[in-house]
Amino acid sequence: MAKSIDESKIERIKEATIEMVVDKGYGGASVSAIAKKAGVADGYLYRHYPSKQALVQDLYISYIKDFKSNILEQSENNDDFEDVLFAIIMNIFRLANEAPSRAKFLNMLMNDYTFLMSEDFLRSIPESLEKLCEVGKAKGCVSEDITTEEFVAVFPAIPIELASLRVKGIFSSEPLSEKDAKRAAKLCIKALK
Amino acid sequence: MAKSIDESKIERIKEATIEMVVDKGYGGASVSAIAKKAGVADGYLYRHYPSKQALVQDLYISYIKDFKSNILEQSENNDDFEDVLFAIIMNIFRLANEAPSRAKFLNMLMNDYTFLMSEDFLRSIPESLEKLCEVGKAKGCVSEDITTEEFVAVFPAIPIELASLRVKGIFSSEPLSEKDAKRAAKLCIKALK
Amino acid sequence: MAKSIDESKIERIKEATIEMVVDKGYGGASVSAIAKKAGVADGYLYRHYPSKQALVQDLYISYIKDFKSNILEQSENNDDFEDVLFAIIMNIFRLANEAPSRAKFLNMLMNDYTFLMSEDFLRSIPESLEKLCEVGKAKGCVSEDITTEEFVAVFPAIPIELASLRVKGIFSSEPLSEKDAKRAAKLCIKALK
Amino acid sequence: MAKSIDESKIERIKEATIEMVVDKGYGGASVSAIAKKAGVADGYLYRHYPSKQALVQDLYISYIKDFKSNILEQSENNDDFEDVLFAIIMNIFRLANEAPSRAKFLNMLMNDYTFLMSEDFLRSIPESLEKLCEVGKAKGCVSEDITTEEFVAVFPAIPIELASLRVKGIFSSEPLSEKDAKRAAKLCIKALK
DNA sequence: TATGAATGAGACTTCATTCAT
DNA sequence: CATGAATGAAGTCTCATTCAT
Numbered sequence: 158m159a160k161s162i163d164e165s166k167i168e169r170i171k172e173a174t175i176e177m178v179v180d181k182g183y184g185g186a187s188v189s190a191i192a193k194k195a196g197v198a199d200g201y202l203y204r205h206y207p208s209k210q211a212l213v214q215d216l217y218i219s220y221i222k223d224f225k226s227n228i229l230e231q232s233e234n235n236d237d238f239e240d241v242l243f244a245i246i247m248n249i250f251r252l253a254n255e256a257p258s259r260a261k262f263l264n265m266l267m268n269d270y271t272f273l274m275s276e277d278f279l280r281s282i283p284e285s286l287e288k289l290c291e292v293g294k295a296k297g298c299v300s301e302d303i304t305t306e307e308f309v310a311v312f313p314a315i316p317i318e319l320a321s322l323r324v325k326g327i328f329s330s331e332p333l334s335e336k337d338a339k340r341a342a343k344l345c346i347k348a349l350k
Numbered sequence: 351m352a353k354s355i356d357e358s359k360i361e362r363i364k365e366a367t368i369e370m371v372v373d374k375g376y377g378g379a380s381v382s383a384i385a386k387k388a389g390v391a392d393g394y395l396y397r398h399y400p401s402k403q404a405l406v407q408d409l410y411i412s413y414i415k416d417f418k419s420n421i422l423e424q425s426e427n428n429d430d431f432e433d434v435l436f437a438i439i440m441n442i443f444r445l446a447n448e449a450p451s452r453a454k455f456l457n458m459l460m461n462d463y464t465f466l467m468s469e470d471f472l473r474s475i476p477e478s479l480e481k482l483c484e485v486g487k488a489k490g491c492v493s494e495d496i497t498t499e500e501f502v503a504v505f506p507a508i509p510i511e512l513a514s515l516r517v518k519g520i521f522s523s524e525p526l527s528e529k530d531a532k533r534a535a536k537l538c539i540k541a542l543k
Numbered sequence: 544m545a546k547s548i549d550e551s552k553i554e555r556i557k558e559a560t561i562e563m564v565v566d567k568g569y570g571g572a573s574v575s576a577i578a579k580k581a582g583v584a585d586g587y588l589y590r591h592y593p594s595k596q597a598l599v600q601d602l603y604i605s606y607i608k609d610f611k612s613n614i615l616e617q618s619e620n621n622d623d624f625e626d627v628l629f630a631i632i633m634n635i636f637r638l639a640n641e642a643p644s645r646a647k648f649l650n651m652l653m654n655d656y657t658f659l660m661s662e663d664f665l666r667s668i669p670e671s672l673e674k675l676c677e678v679g680k681a682k683g684c685v686s687e688d689i690t691t692e693e694f695v696a697v698f699p700a701i702p703i704e705l706a707s708l709r710v711k712g713i714f715s716s717e718p719l720s721e722k723d724a725k726r727a728a729k730l731c732i733k734a735l736k
Numbered sequence: 737m738a739k740s741i742d743e744s745k746i747e748r749i750k751e752a753t754i755e756m757v758v759d760k761g762y763g764g765a766s767v768s769a770i771a772k773k774a775g776v777a778d779g780y781l782y783r784h785y786p787s788k789q790a791l792v793q794d795l796y797i798s799y800i801k802d803f804k805s806n807i808l809e810q811s812e813n814n815d816d817f818e819d820v821l822f823a824i825i826m827n828i829f830r831l832a833n834e835a836p837s838r839a840k841f842l843n844m845l846m847n848d849y850t851f852l853m854s855e856d857f858l859r860s861i862p863e864s865l866e867k868l869c870e871v872g873k874a875k876g877c878v879s880e881d882i883t884t885e886e887f888v889a890v891f892p893a894i895p896i897e898l899a900s901l902r903v904k905g906i907f908s909s910e911p912l913s914e915k916d917a918k919r920a921a922k923l924c925i926k927a928l929k
Numbered sequence: 930t931a932t933g934a935a936t937g938a939g940a941c942t943t944c945a946t947t948c949a950t
Numbered sequence: 951c952a953t954g955a956a957t958g959a960a961g962t963c964t965c966a967t968t969c970a971t
């Protein structure tokens with residue numbers, strides 16, 4: 158019981174952190190503002206995270222982990238390769254539709270050279286994509302001469318860019334549909350063939 | 351009569367700003383540290399820019415403008431469409447090879463929701479890409495049913511991602527070659543067909 | 544649960560501010576110096592006032608309010624008019640004797656064209672004096688042809704000037720006595736008759 | 737010829753200084769802003785004054801000197817005492833009418849405990865008023881039991897306050913007339929009798 | 930346990946002053 | 951002589967973090 162209250166507080170802190178960081182940037186997201194938005198005391202935050210930096214890093218890493226494990230999971234799926242890509246894309250699009258702040262947060266930190274993770278972890282992301290690339294080649298959907306680097310620049314870069322454009326509202330602000338995901342998957346398949 | 355403005359100082363400030371922002375993030379790049387790195391007095395910066403924010407914004411916008419004008423220029427090139435893409439990609443790769451900090455800086459701010467430019471300017475970038483997309487369709491290189499959004503997610507997103515991966519040294523740290531650019535152009539062409 | 548606000552600290556800040564402003568001027572009274580004199584941290588001040596300017600303004604306004612309400616209070620007093628003036632003068636003299644810094648502070652800001660208060664408030668001070676002037680006329684102690692402006696130039700200008708001269712130690716540094724106040728009241732009465 | 741250009745520059749600096757100090761306060765009146773307003777280079781100012789402080793002090797002292805010498809001059813005038821006061825008052829009122837900034841400047845610094853002049857000079861002002869007070873007593877216009885302090889609190893305090901109220905526009909913004917000066921002189925005479 | 934008062938290092942910025950031209 | 955580019959000390963203010971309650 159006491160624990161569940163605790164959990165909800167932590168959840169609120171996480172939510173508040175993401176929104177503040179996306180809205181005001183890392184520097185502009187003050188611990189006080191985050192705590193206020195989460196409805197907890199400034200000091201409370203420090204009972205669960207040693208520093209603001211650690212809080213943001215933790216959130217970032219946990220999202221990256223989710224993403225990575227989703228890719229690994231789907232890689233082991235025996236379906237049609239296009240369906241595998243489609244499933245992963247749907248995950249990305251769902252995030253953009255349902256939790257745009259989280260999507261922005263991820264996008265922002267992934268392109269911020271300040272938020273580097275441990276070397277080990279940094280290597281582990283490409284590895285999951287490398288595996289997916291190999292599956293694609295094995296299934297004859299990815300040309301043998303495509304490098305992993307090129308693969309990554311297509312997938313997941315294309316769907317991420319699509320999600321990012323929607324979240325920013327550059328060309329449209331409509332939610333990303335299943336049809337959009339299908340088209341995205343096809344786009345990637347064409348590029349990689 | 352009085353001393354003339356030392357342009358090299360301003361250049362050094364720009365250089366220092368980019369490097370500091372890339373290394374430490376916007377918040378971590380203190381004006382003092384930038385000034386020190388540039389070898390000028392702390393206050394000097396404020397004789398040319400009204401604020402730290404304006405300094406970074408100015409640099410950002412000038413780079414975006416360069417990029418945009420390069421795209422517009424190439425769009426009017428009557429060569430083969432693949433060659434047009436190749437030329438733009440070469441520009442991106444050259445930047446990544448020769449001025450990796452500048453490339454990182456651009457990539458970082460383009461994905462930072464805090465650094466928004468004026469509405470007018472924000473709209474002008476997609477417009478240049480829309481024009482390129484139409485040229486591609488006119489030349490029969492881009493399928494009629496590709497939306498501008500999809501076009502952008504392929505080009506320039508793919509070459510930018512490739513440049514970003516190299517600059518981060520994820521799969522390789524070799525300079526991006528002309529051959530890499532040719533392959534990237536082909537990748538885009540395949541996706542858009 | 545948490546520490547409670549230390550009111551004495553706020554009091555010390557007020558005291559220190561007044562003394563520093565009087566000694567060094569508004570510009571010369573740095574927040575750091577004020578904080579040091581008050582024995583609090585530099586940043587502490589900003590938990591109670593949004594800016595240095597607001598701190599000084601607040602102090603100024605609260606003193607002016609006290610002064611104004613004292614005049615209004617005495618105006619409703621049914622005593623002899625000279626006694627009314629005497630009571631107000633005693634208040635001014637007491638301030639000069641007991642809290643000379645406060646008296647200097649008030650005098651300084653009242654003659655500083657930078658520290659203007661809200662229009663409403665600015666109007667409200669002459670109003671209280673206008674009322675007093677009318678009371679004086681009703682009681683036959685102030686000649687009917689004296690304008691409010693002239694009234695104000697006599698009262699409270701004369702006692703304020705007397706207090707100011709003492710506080711500066713120009714002619715004497717003795718505390719202002721009850722006898723001094725009596726003479727001052729008489730002086731005003733003679734002028735206004 | 738060259739000298740006259742020089743003189744006009746210095747005059748412009750003086751004018752600009754007074755206006756800036758009155759408008760923005762001593763701290764808010766930056767040397768750059770003063771120089772710009774005067775149409776001279778920042779550095780030019782330092783060829784004539786060793787510091788900003790000295791510039792302001794110099795102006796202040798020269799105005800005080802003018803005022804003092806006017807009082808001394810009039811004290812030796814053998815006219816009716818009321819006419820003597822009237823002549824001095826007219827001088828104060830003329831200043832308020834024709835050069836309100838200068839009047840404000842003087843008033844501001846006279847009530848600023850930061851701008852203290854040399855001890856010698858500080859003493860010399862009351863002395864001129866003391867002399868005037870004695871003349872008043874000799875002519876039977878000032879009661880023997882009036883102290884110099886009281887005399888000063890009446891004269892020149894009353895006319896200065898009247899001028900100040902007009903300049904601030906509290907009760908009226910009309911120029912101060914000869915009639916106003918006559919009434920002010922009468923007011924002082926009544927108080928001092 | 931949770932709070933929020935308090936801290937103080939350090940951020941951004943201003944501006945009096947200097948001096949090469 | 952006059953200029954204004956350049957300096958850097960010092961000012962105002964913010965905010966991550968601590969700790970008494």
